[in-house]
Amino acid sequence: METMTKTGPCVRGGQSLVFRDAPYIVSAASVTGSKEAEGPLGKLFDVTSDDDLFGAKTWEEAESTMQKEACVLALGKAHVGAEQVRCLFGGDLLRQGIATSMGVEALQIPMFGLYGACSTSGEALALAGMSAAAGYGEYMLAVTSSHFGSAEKEFRFPLGYASQRPLSAHWTVTGSGAFVVRGAAGEEGERADRPKYDGAKRGAEKNCGAGQRQSSGDVEPESFAHVRIEGVTVGKIVDYGLKDSQNMGACMAPAAMDTIVQNFTDLGRTEDDYDRIITGDLGCVGQSILFDLVKGKGYDIRQKHLDCGMTIFDQETQDTHAGGSGCGCAAVTLASFVLPKIESGEWKRVLFVPTGALMSTVSFNEGASVPGIAHAIMLEHWGA
Amino acid sequence: METMTKTGPCVRGGQSLVFRDAPYIVSAASVTGSKEAEGPLGKLFDVTSDDDLFGAKTWEEAESTMQKEACVLALGKAHVGAEQVRCLFGGDLLRQGIATSMGVEALQIPMFGLYGACSTSGEALALAGMSAAAGYGEYMLAVTSSHFGSAEKEFRFPLGYASQRPLSAHWTVTGSGAFVVRGAAGEEGERADRPKYDGAKRGAEKNCGAGQRQSSGDVEPESFAHVRIEGVTVGKIVDYGLKDSQNMGACMAPAAMDTIVQNFTDLGRTEDDYDRIITGDLGCVGQSILFDLVKGKGYDIRQKHLDCGMTIFDQETQDTHAGGSGCGCAAVTLASFVLPKIESGEWKRVLFVPTGALMSTVSFNEGASVPGIAHAIMLEHWGA
Numbered sequence: 001m002e003t004m005t006k007t008g009p010c011v012r013g014g015q016s017l018v019f020r021d022a023p024y025i026v027s028a029a030s031v032t033g034s035k036e037a038e039g040p041l042g043k044l045f046d047v048t049s050d051d052d053l054f055g056a057k058t059w060e061e062a063e064s065t066m067q068k069e070a071c072v073l074a075l076g077k078a079h080v081g082a083e084q085v086r087c088l089f090g091g092d093l094l095r096q097g098i099a100t101s102m103g104v105e106a107l108q109i110p111m112f113g114l115y116g117a118c119s120t121s122g123e124a125l126a127l128a129g130m131s132a133a134a135g136y137g138e139y140m141l142a143v144t145s146s147h148f149g150s151a152e153k154e155f156r157f158p159l160g161y162a163s164q165r166p167l168s169a170h171w172t173v174t175g176s177g178a179f180v181v182r183g184a185a186g187e188e189g190e191r192a193d194r195p196k197y198d199g200a201k202r203g204a205e206k207n208c209g210a211g212q213r214q215s216s217g218d219v220e221p222e223s224f225a226h227v228r229i230e231g232v233t234v235g236k237i238v239d240y241g242l243k244d245s246q247n248m249g250a251c252m253a254p255a256a257m258d259t260i261v262q263n264f265t266d267l268g269r270t271e272d273d274y275d276r277i278i279t280g281d282l283g284c285v286g287q288s289i290l291f292d293l294v295k296g297k298g299y300d301i302r303q304k305h306l307d308c309g310m311t312i313f314d315q316e317t318q319d320t321h322a323g324g325s326g327c328g329c330a331a332v333t334l335a336s337f338v339l340p341k342i343e344s345g346e347w348k349r350v351l352f353v354p355t356g357a358l359m360s361t362v363s364f365n366e367g368a369s370v371p372g373i374a375h376a377i378m379l380e381h382w383g384a
Numbered sequence: 385m386e387t388m389t390k391t392g393p394c395v396r397g398g399q400s401l402v403f404r405d406a407p408y409i410v411s412a413a414s415v416t417g418s419k420e421a422e423g424p425l426g427k428l429f430d431v432t433s434d435d436d437l438f439g440a441k442t443w444e445e446a447e448s449t450m451q452k453e454a455c456v457l458a459l460g461k462a463h464v465g466a467e468q469v470r471c472l473f474g475g476d477l478l479r480q481g482i483a484t485s486m487g488v489e490a491l492q493i494p495m496f497g498l499y500g501a502c503s504t505s506g507e508a509l510a511l512a513g514m515s516a517a518a519g520y521g522e523y524m525l526a527v528t529s530s531h532f533g534s535a536e537k538e539f540r541f542p543l544g545y546a547s548q549r550p551l552s553a554h555w556t557v558t559g560s561g562a563f564v565v566r567g568a569a570g571e572e573g574e575r576a577d578r579p580k581y582d583g584a585k586r587g588a589e590k591n592c593g594a595g596q597r598q599s600s601g602d603v604e605p606e607s608f609a610h611v612r613i614e615g616v617t618v619g620k621i622v623d624y625g626l627k628d629s630q631n632m633g634a635c636m637a638p639a640a641m642d643t644i645v646q647n648f649t650d651l652g653r654t655e656d657d658y659d660r661i662i663t664g665d666l667g668c669v670g671q672s673i674l675f676d677l678v679k680g681k682g683y684d685i686r687q688k689h690l691d692c693g694m695t696i697f698d699q700e701t702q703d704t705h706a707g708g709s710g711c712g713c714a715a716v717t718l719a720s721f722v723l724p725k726i727e728s729g730e731w732k733r734v735l736f737v738p739t740g741a742l743m744s745t746v747s748f749n750e751g752a753s754v755p756g757i758a759h760a761i762m763l764e765h766w767g768a
Contacts, residue, residue, distance in 0.1 A: 095479030110618035134518035
């Protein structure tokens with residue numbers, strides 16, 4: 001840390017920022033589809049739906065519904081009104097981020113649309129954390145989503161075509177995760193001069209019928225009091241020249257390595273400083289490449305690594321090939337599985353590193369390579 | 385301003401932030417195609433190309449080339465190395481923001497991909513300004529682009545199809561604008577721990593042949609010393625239910641009104657407080673709707689309004705229907721025409737309001753409406 005520069009709200013160096021007054025993630029919500037409900041984390045999600053259309057007519061509208069529902073749930077857990085949120089940072093995988101635009105419209109929160117492929121949950125949390133830590137507002141909202149049906153249609157083939165997929169392919173998670181971030185220096189009782197969200201606009205009527213609300217019982221807290229965003233490492237685009245869009249794990253692993261090693265270098269840390277290093281959706285192919293690449297830099301993260309894409313589905317029984325993927329994969333795993341462990345203190349410090357493969361159907365059909373990007377969020381348990 | 389809350393780096397209220405130590409736009413660069421070169425602003429652009437492919441094989445690659453070229457030019461004008469830039473905020477209109485991902489890859493700057501349709505230049509400048517004002521880095525880079533060929537292919541039909549367009553349609557600007565933003569509190573001589581950009585990666589070899597560098601002479605300054613980002617008003621999604629994707633001016637005008645009036649309300653200002661109120665690409669149809677909507681709120685901006693889409697092309701001779709549009713339209717007009725007037729002090733305070741129509745081919749083919757969004761950047765002449 002000795003080479004880092006101290007400025008107002010942070011200490012910074014290389015690609016990393018460490019906040020002086022770290023913002024808190026005060027609540028998180030997860031909404032998923034049926035296959036995710038059957039997986040190992042199924043009982044941890046807030047809302048799951050047997051109907052992957054969530055009562056809508058199209059996959060895109062279903063994804064928007066999930067995203068809005070996740071936002072409303074996260075706000076409800078934190079007892080924060082949409083009108084209290086200064087900015088929303090959101091994104092998805094669809095062209096022109098349409099799931100987010102249509103999904104969050106009804107909340108009427110000033111919004112920044114983002115695109116970082118499957119790394120977008122990290123991008124959204126980084127910008128929400130940076131904005132909250134800077135004092136630009138008491139509350140920020142970060143949300144991302146993906147949907148198996150809309151993603152297959154966007155990047156591959158319509159589901160009815162039933163195309164075969166190679167074993168290196170991923171299964172896009174149907175899910176949306178939302179996070180309310182609160183600045184440490186936020187004033188109590190601040191209200192922005194905006195009308196209250198009344199749920200009366202686009203799609204609101206479709207929310208409730210389709211999803212089953214899980215019983216949260218006594219185990220899982222409704223909101224968090226001990227989860228801080230210690231800092232962020234903003235990722236660069238990393239391109240090893242791979243061109244196989246059906247092997248996204250290999251395309252993203254170099255970016256994950258780059259950001260993880262940059263985090264270690266910037267902060268003078270190693271894998272020993274984290275209880276877990278959690279990537280977004282490298283899957284089993286990408287994981288083994290990541291281990292090798294990180295080892296080449298002199299670190300060994302095998303004992304600390306966990307991949308959301310390998311956690312959310314059961315590889316033995318669910319036939320998801322390399323693992324889960326998508327903007328929703330890391331987001332719902334973080335919301336339902338990772339954050340409660342940080343809240344409880346089981347994990348004291350986690351490096352959360354969602355990874356994205358930067359491509360479009362046009363780019364890979366034109367023969368371009370598939371570069372990757374990964375943003376790292378340093379999460380820590382704070383307080384008694 | 386009496387209802388605003390004072391926090392560390394800003395005064396805030398409603399949807400607006402006013403920076404305490406306002407960041408500076410220290411340089412800007414514009415790269416455009418041939419039709420833009422023939423328009424009223426043609427001689428003001430830094431680089432124009434007779435070849436709208438910019439030496440590349442595809443429209444998408446051409447757009448990436450423009451975007452990289454604009455970044456390199458803006459950095460060069462400011463005498464700032466890519467390795468000194470803490471974060472890049474960039475976006476375009478293409479699916480999965482591929483023009484930006486492929487365009488800025490070679491610069492190796494930690495990056496946030498954005499999507500706000502044609503409002504993205506405002507989104508990028510807002511986030512770059514917020515990050516610089518907070519002290520997250522000395523230098524930030526904001527860049528956006530659009531390309532007539534890639535946009536027609538993305539949203540409408542391939543150019544070879546030669547489809548007729550209604551008079552309310554816009555002509556997507558082929559261009560990219562980049563802006564170097566510097567925090568007021570930045571330390572001199574800071575260097576991030578990253579390798580220098582050497583132009584040796586993707587597409588760098590294609591940069592120089594295609595573009596004609598304009599002679600900058602003595603009139604236009606290479607860098608700016610007097611342009612500050614006073615603050616921002618972050619836009620909400622505004623949906624009046626319009627569904628005509630060939631009339632984007634009408635779809636975006638309500639969002640422009642909403643953000644402009646919000647800015648007035650938050651800051652206790654009126655049109656009298658600005659020398660110009662400059663929208664991105666409403667065109668002539670959207671402009672007349674904006675005037676009516678703003679009048680309904682008790683303001684009259686007719687004497688102060690200017691639209692980049694109506695400025696960049698000559699409506700009499702260039703057959704561009706409602707006017708120019710695209711992520712590049714507002715960006716290159718700001719870089720080449722607006723900022724020099726603020727630098728010289730001819731305009732003391734400008735409200736720059738790029739507007740975006742949130743849609744995709746999927747959303748409008750599925751019958752969804754086309755909501756709009758607009759972000760306002762308060763620009764001011766500062767110093768002697």
